[in-house]
Amino acid sequence: MLEFMRSKRVSVARKDPETFSIQAELDDSIYSLGLSLRVRIRDLKCLSIKGEWRRWTTPECPRALGFLDQAEGFILGPGIEDRIHKTLGRNACRHFANLLIECAQVAQATQKMVQWEQAKESAPDLTLKAFMAGNGSKRPGLTAGGDGVPDSREGSGERPGIQVVENQGQPVPVPEKPERNNDNKLGLTPGNGFMVDLHIHTFPASACASDSAGAMVAAARERGLDALCLTDHNHVWPQRAVDSLMDHLNFRIFRGNEIMTDQGDMLVFGFDQAIETVIKLKELADLVERAKGFMIAAHPFRGFLTFGTGQLGLTPQKAMEREMFNHVHAMETLNGKVTQKENLLAAQVAEGLGLPCTGGSDAHDVSSVGRYATRFNDALASEQALVEALRSGACAPVSFFT
Amino acid sequence: MSNNILDFSMNRCTSVRAIDTTRLKSECTLRDSFTDARVEIIVAMPDLTISSVTGHFHHAWLRESDTLGPVFDKLVDVRVGPGMLKIIKGLVGEAEHLKELTYMVEECCHGVILSLTKKVLLKAPDDEAAKADFYSNMVMESIRLYDRCAAFAKGTPLVEGYERRNP
Ligand SMILES: [Zn+2]
Numbered sequence: 001m002l003e004f005m006r007s008k009r010v011s012v013a014r015k016d017p018e019t020f021s022i023q024a025e026l027d028d029s030i031y032s033l034g035l036s037l038r039v040r041i042r043d044l045k046c047l048s049i050k051g052e053w054r055r056w057t058t059p060e061c062p063r064a065l066g067f068l069d070q071a072e073g074f075i076l077g078p079g080i081e082d083r084i085h086k087t088l089g090r091n092a093c094r095h096f097a098n099l100l101i102e103c104a105q106v107a108q109a110t111q112k113m114v115q116w117e118q119a120k121e122s123a124p125d126l127t128l129k130a131f132m133a134g135n136g137s138k139r140p141g142l143t144a145g146g147d148g149v150p151d152s153r154e155g156s157g158e159r160p161g162i163q164v165v166e167n168q169g170q171p172v173p174v175p176e177k178p179e180r181n182n183d184n185k186l187g188l189t190p191g192n193g194f195m196v197d198l199h200i201h202t203f204p205a206s207a208c209a210s211d212s213a214g215a216m217v218a219a220a221r222e223r224g225l226d227a228l229c230l231t232d233h234n235h236v237w238p239q240r241a242v243d244s245l246m247d248h249l250n251f252r253i254f255r256g257n258e259i260m261t262d263q264g265d266m267l268v269f270g271f272d273q274a275i276e277t278v279i280k281l282k283e284l285a286d287l288v289e290r291a292k293g294f295m296i297a298a299h300p301f302r303g304f305l306t307f308g309t310g311q312l313g314l315t316p317q318k319a320m321e322r323e324m325f326n327h328v329h330a331m332e333t334l335n336g337k338v339t340q341k342e343n344l345l346a347a348q349v350a351e352g353l354g355l356p357c358t359g360g361s362d363a364h365d366v367s368s369v370g371r372y373a374t375r376f377n378d379a380l381a382s383e384q385a386l387v388e389a390l391r392s393g394a395c396a397p398v399s400f401f402t
Numbered sequence: 403m404s405n406n407i408l409d410f411s412m413n414r415c416t417s418v419r420a421i422d423t424t425r426l427k428s429e430c431t432l433r434d435s436f437t438d439a440r441v442e443i444i445v446a447m448p449d450l451t452i453s454s455v456t457g458h459f460h461h462a463w464l465r466e467s468d469t470l471g472p473v474f475d476k477l478v479d480v481r482v483g484p485g486m487l488k489i490i491k492g493l494v495g496e497a498e499h500l501k502e503l504t505y506m507v508e509e510c511c512h513g514v515i516l517s518l519t520k521k522v523l524l525k526a527p528d529d530e531a532a533k534a535d536f537y538s539n540m541v542m543e544s545i546r547l548y549d550r551c552a553a554f555a556k557g558t559p560l561v562e563g564y565e566r567r568n569p
Contacts, residue, residue, distance in 0.1 A: 278492025
C-alpha cells in the first residue's frame with residue numbers, strides 16, 4: 001500500500017534571449033506548492049520569484065510566502081544550496097527551499113544546454129558529451145533538505161586553521177551564583193567527586209560551534225566543573241595547544257574527538273589518529289582498541305523519538321538489539337542536545353546491556369557548558385588517568401548546571 | 403526563442419510503500435532532459451535502518467555508473483534520521499557522477515520520514531482553534547521544530563506556549 005508520494009516537476013522555457021522562465025511544482029501527500037521564477041541566463045541571477053500554496057498543514061504556513069523574495073538576487077549557480085537552506089529553509093519553509101534547489105539545478109543544466117546550442121552554431125557536429133568534456137562538467141554538491149526532521153547543527157565543515165584562541169575579554173554569561181544542580185532525574189546526584197564535562201565543541205575547531213576554547217574553559221571554571229574535554233568534530237587537538245591553554249587558564253583540559261561513523265557520532269579518548277571522513281563503526285572500533293583508547297556512543301538515540309518517527313514503538317528491548325552497541329565501551333546517557341525521552345531511552349538501553357554511562361553538555365557555545373557532566377570518584381591528572389577511569393567503569397552521568 | 407517550447411523538463415517522483423509491518427520501500431525516479439535514474443531503499447522498522455539500496459543511473463554526459471553495488475552497500479545499516487545527510491555524503495564521496503545518486507538516496511530517506519510525519523498529521527483536528535492547539539503542542543514536544551520555519555518562527559502564535567514555558 002502506498003504510504004506517501006511526492007512529485008516534483010520543473011520546466012524551463014526562454015522568455016526572451018536573456019531570461020529563463022521557470023515553473024516548478026511540488027505535490028505530495030501532505031503539501032502542494034508552486035514556484036514561478038525569472039532567471040537571467042547569463043549568470044543565473046534570480047530576477048523574480050513568486051510562490052503559491054495549494055495545500056499546507058499548520059494555520060501559520062501561509063506566512064512562508066512573505067519570505068520567498070529573500071531569494072531575489074540569488075545567483076542560482078553551483079553552491080547555492082546552503083544559502084537557500086539557511087534563508088528560505090529557515091525563514092520560509094523547507095519545502096519551498098527544496099523546490100527552489102531543484103529549480104537551481106535545472107537552471108544550471110538548461111544554461112549548459114543553451115551554451116551547447118550556441119557552440120553548435122559554429123560546430124554543427126559537436127555532441128553534448130564532447131561539448132561537456134571540453135567545458136568541464138562540474139556540478140554543485142546537492143543537498144536534499146525538506147526532511148521533516150531538521151538536520152542537527154552537528155558535523156564538521158570546512159574549518160580554518162586551528163589555533164589556540166583565548167577568551168579575548170568577551171563576557172561569558174554565567175549565573176550570578178554558580179550552583180550545582182541537585183535536580184537530577186536521570187543520573188546520580190552530584191556530590192563529592194571529580195566533575196568533567198566530557199563533550200564540548202569549540203570554534204574554530206568545530207565549524208558549527210561559536211565560542212573559543214578559552215571562553216568555554218572560562219565558563220566551565222565559573223560553573224564549578226573540575227575539568228572539561230574538547231571533543232571537536234573529527235579533530236585531533238595538538239597536545240601542545242592544550243598544554244598552553246591549561247597553563248594560561250589554570251584549568252584541567254582533556255583531549256577527545258567526536259568522530260562521525262556510519263552508525264552515528266562516537267566520542268573517543270586516548271586515540272590520536274586523525275579521521276578525516278565518515279568511517280565504518282567497526283573499523284573505528286578496531287583502531288581505538290589497538291590504541292587502547294575508549295569509545296562512547298554519543299547521543300545514541302538522537303532523533304529516534306522525534307516528531308513522526310517517535311510513534312514507531314521502539315522499546316528499550318528492541319533498541320538493545322542494535323549491533324552498534326557491541327562495538328562501544330560506554331554510552332552517553334545524558335547529552336545536552338537531545339530530549340529527556342531520548343536520554344532516558346539511552347539510559348534504559350545502557351542498563352539493559354550493562355554498559356557504563358557518561359554525561360556531557362555537547363555545548364557549542366558557553367551558554368550550555370556543564371549542563372551535564374560525568375562524575376569520577378578521584379581527581380584525574382592526565383588523559384591516561386581519564387581513559388583508565390573510564391575503562392574501570394567508575395563514573396556516572398550527572399545533571400550539573402541549569 | 404519565444405515559441406513557448408520547453409528548453410528543459412525535469413520530473414522527480416518519490417514514493418514510499420509498506421512491504422510488510424517491519425519494512426518500508428522508498429523509491430525515487432528522476433527523468434530530465436539529461437538523466438534517467440532510479441534509486442530504491444528498503445528500511446527496517448522500528449529503528450529505521452537502511453537494509454538495502456539498489457538503482458541505476460544513465461546520463462547524457464556524466465559517467466554511467468555500471469558498478470553501483472559497492473557504493474550502495476556502504477549505505478547499508480545507516481539510520482534514516484537527523485544527521486543522515488552528512489553520513490551518506492561522507493560514505494558515498496564527492497565523485498561527480500555520484501552526486502545525483504546521493505541526492506536521490508536522500509530523497510528516498512526524506513520520503514520515509516514524511517510518510518511517518520503524515521501519520522501524525524492525520525490526527526490534526528478539523529476545527530481551526532483545536533488545530534492551532536495541536537500544532538502548538540507539537541512544537542512543545544519537538545523542540546527541533548522551534549524557529550525552523552515561518553509557521554514556528556519566534557514570536558508567532560503557534561510557539562507562544564513554548565516560549566512561555568522556556569523564556
Ligand atoms: Zn557533539
